[in-house]
Amino acid sequence: MEKIGFTTTVPVETILAAGLRPVDLNNTFIASEDPNALVERAEAEGLPRTTCGWIKGLYRAAQDAGLSGIVAVTQGDCSNTQALMELWQSQGMRIIPFAFPYDRDRDLLALQMRKLMDALGTEEEASRKKFDALKGLRKKLSLLDRLTWEDGRVTGGENHRWLVSSSDFDGDPEEFEARLDGFLGEVKQRPSNLAPSVRLAYIGVPPIFTDVYELIESAGAKVVFNEVQRQFSMPFGAKDIYEQYALYTYPYDVFGRIRDIKEQVSMRGVDGIIHYCQSFCFRTIEDIILRRELKLPMLTVEGDRPGPVDARTRIRLEGFIDMVRDMKGAG
Amino acid sequence: MPLGMDLGSREVKIVEMTDGLVVGRLSYDTARFYREFGRVSGGSLSVSFDALGFPGHKNLVLTGYGRNTIRMDGAAVISEVKAHTLGAIHQTGLMDFTLLDIGGQDTKVMKVTSRRMEDFVMNDKCAASSGRYIENMARVLGMELSELSLYFQDPASLSATCAVFGESEIIHKMAEGVPQSELAAGVNLTIVKRTLPMLGRFPVGPIVFAGGVARSPAIARLLERHTGRSVITVPEPSYNGALGCALYA
Numbered sequence: 001m002e003k004i005g006f007t008t009t010v011p012v013e014t015i016l017a018a019g020l021r022p023v024d025l026n027n028t029f030i031a032s033e034d035p036n037a038l039v040e041r042a043e044a045e046g047l048p049r050t051t052c053g054w055i056k057g058l059y060r061a062a063q064d065a066g067l068s069g070i071v072a073v074t075q076g077d078c079s080n081t082q083a084l085m086e087l088w089q090s091q092g093m094r095i096i097p098f099a100f101p102y103d104r105d106r107d108l109l110a111l112q113m114r115k116l117m118d119a120l121g122t123e124e125e126a127s128r129k130k131f132d133a134l135k136g137l138r139k140k141l142s143l144l145d146r147l148t149w150e151d152g153r154v155t156g157g158e159n160h161r162w163l164v165s166s167s168d169f170d171g172d173p174e175e176f177e178a179r180l181d182g183f184l185g186e187v188k189q190r191p192s193n194l195a196p197s198v199r200l201a202y203i204g205v206p207p208i209f210t211d212v213y214e215l216i217e218s219a220g221a222k223v224v225f226n227e228v229q230r231q232f233s234m235p236f237g238a239k240d241i242y243e244q245y246a247l248y249t250y251p252y253d254v255f256g257r258i259r260d261i262k263e264q265v266s267m268r269g270v271d272g273i274i275h276y277c278q279s280f281c282f283r284t285i286e287d288i289i290l291r292r293e294l295k296l297p298m299l300t301v302e303g304d305r306p307g308p309v310d311a312r313t314r315i316r317l318e319g320f321i322d323m324v325r326d327m328k329g330a331g
Numbered sequence: 332m333p334l335g336m337d338l339g340s341r342e343v344k345i346v347e348m349t350d351g352l353v354v355g356r357l358s359y360d361t362a363r364f365y366r367e368f369g370r371v372s373g374g375s376l377s378v379s380f381d382a383l384g385f386p387g388h389k390n391l392v393l394t395g396y397g398r399n400t401i402r403m404d405g406a407a408v409i410s411e412v413k414a415h416t417l418g419a420i421h422q423t424g425l426m427d428f429t430l431l432d433i434g435g436q437d438t439k440v441m442k443v444t445s446r447r448m449e450d451f452v453m454n455d456k457c458a459a460s461s462g463r464y465i466e467n468m469a470r471v472l473g474m475e476l477s478e479l480s481l482y483f484q485d486p487a488s489l490s491a492t493c494a495v496f497g498e499s500e501i502i503h504k505m506a507e508g509v510p511q512s513e514l515a516a517g518v519n520l521t522i523v524k525r526t527l528p529m530l531g532r533f534p535v536g537p538i539v540f541a542g543g544v545a546r547s548p549a550i551a552r553l554l555e556r557h558t559g560r561s562v563i564t565v566p567e568p569s570y571n572g573a574l575g576c577a578l579y580a
Contacts, residue, residue, distance in 0.1 A: 297449075297450060311396060311399070311400075312437065312453070314399065315396065315399075315410070315411060315453075316453055318410050319410035319411060319412040319413070319451065320451075322409070322410045322412070322413055323410075323412065323413070323448055323449075323450075323451065326413075326447065326448070327447070327449070
């Protein structure tokens with residue numbers, strides 16, 4: 001089966017409808033044997049040190065992935081992707097640009113989605129069928145999310161790994177669903193874990209750190225909300241594929257994200273927020289707005305390269321969890 | 332007797348207390364501390380209380396960078412921000428303030444309300460505008476730290492806050508004939524400018540100044556001038572974290 005890569009979440013239903021295997025290059029990069037080596041090789045080719053680690057990782061990950069093309073998100077993610085796309089294009093890769101309209105304009109979004117269908121040689125009806133076929137799987141991911149915050153049977157790290165993988169279902173939704181069924185079966189045997197604990201939200205792009213969830217757990221806190229990862233799982237119960245990608249918050253303005261975060265942190269009883277920013281990312285600017293709007297203690301952590309959490313970030317995380325615990329105790 | 336230890340990046344500080352009073356304080360260069368008192372066993376570095384002169388000590392609380400990497404049996408560990416908050420409340424008797432701690436390789440700003448830390452920020456990943464930067468610049472200027480920390484008038488304009496690149500900028504200015512005193516004041520102002528965005532996050536109340544860099548009266552003066560807030564330097568800036576640990580013990 002031919003493989004199509006993409007640079008951030010796109011309508012995966014359409015790739016599947018075209019009989020292609022979806023490959024989220026972010027997952028390929030971070031799950032590779034030595035992600036740091038991919039970043040170093042990209043730098044050796046001239047990508048600046050002061051550029052996002054994901055961009056550099058994606059660049060090299062795509063070269064080794066045996067892809068027949070890449071859907072590159074040129075609007076709704078960062079403009080670095082545009083240069084990345086051009087770099088791939090200059091090396092002979094087939095590029096299919098995709099733009100999420102900034103103002104969430106439904107007509108423009110539908111046009112983009114139909115252009116993607118055309119580019120991949122499929123039709124609306126086939127995408128609609130895939131949308132219907134994935135409904136059950138998306139519901140199971142919502143259940144997994146519920147088992148994280150409602151009764152603590154799923155850890156924050158497990159929640160992250162399953163939801164972040166739902167952008168491409170590891171290339172094969174059927175196999176993914178079978179594994180998910182196995183996991184949920186095992187989880188249901190676990191006792192609920194309702195012991196009092198510091199309840200944290202993780203907002204922002206998924207971490208480039210490999211052990212941040214383990215570190216948070218070892219410091220005595222639980223992540224009960226993974227913002228963007230949850231968005232990747234499209235938990236909206238949308239009526240059709242167009243509505244689904246209009247409700248998806250990540251590629252649009254920060255205010256839609258804030259509405260979603262406020263609703264979820266209130267429902268999930270969150271005590272504090274960790275805002276992860278990638279070094280050199282435009283989203284570090286949005287931190288100002290997030291801090292102003294979200295009335296909970298917030299720690300902003302920044303990651304550059306793949307690997308374990310560095311000593312400084314670790315000290316910040318532990319200090320933050322300690323502070324939130326004290327505030328909760330005193331509250 | 333409660334013992335507090337702050338394993339900092341440049342110095343290790345130890346404070347011993349009895350009945351709420353400090354009865355002893357010690358400091359070591361961090362590298363020397365690890366060399367002389369550290370023993371590698373079972374894959375981790377452990378430190379002997381006996382060799383440190385506190386035989387059989389049971390009531391030890393640790394903080395600082397080294398707290399996660401070295402093993403001290405029986406020691407409790409608290410976060411830097413908590414240790415510094417406790418130390419500053421004890422040293423000033425204040426309930427509401429913004430605590431600024433500038434150490435060897437980082438800067439922390441904590442908001443303390445009703446004797447409780449409510450929020451904090453820390454600088455980003457480098458030693459820019461920390462003690463390490465001042466040490467390097469003092470060396471370039473051929474000054475003792477005690478002398479450098481006196482200059483605050485007519486600061487020369489410096490753009491590089493990097494502990495490494497700052498050096499070439501200073502040398503260039505020296506070649507241009509800028510007086511030493513203005514360069515020293517410029518170095519001190521650089522530190523202050525770098526902390527202003529962090530202090531701006533918590534814009535109310537007096538600034539309590541702690542950490543090794545708070546030994547500089549010039550930086551305290553410049554902080555006052557650029558924030559318009561009162562700046563209270565704690566009596567024992569370097570020992571603030573270790574004191575907080577001893578108080579927690």
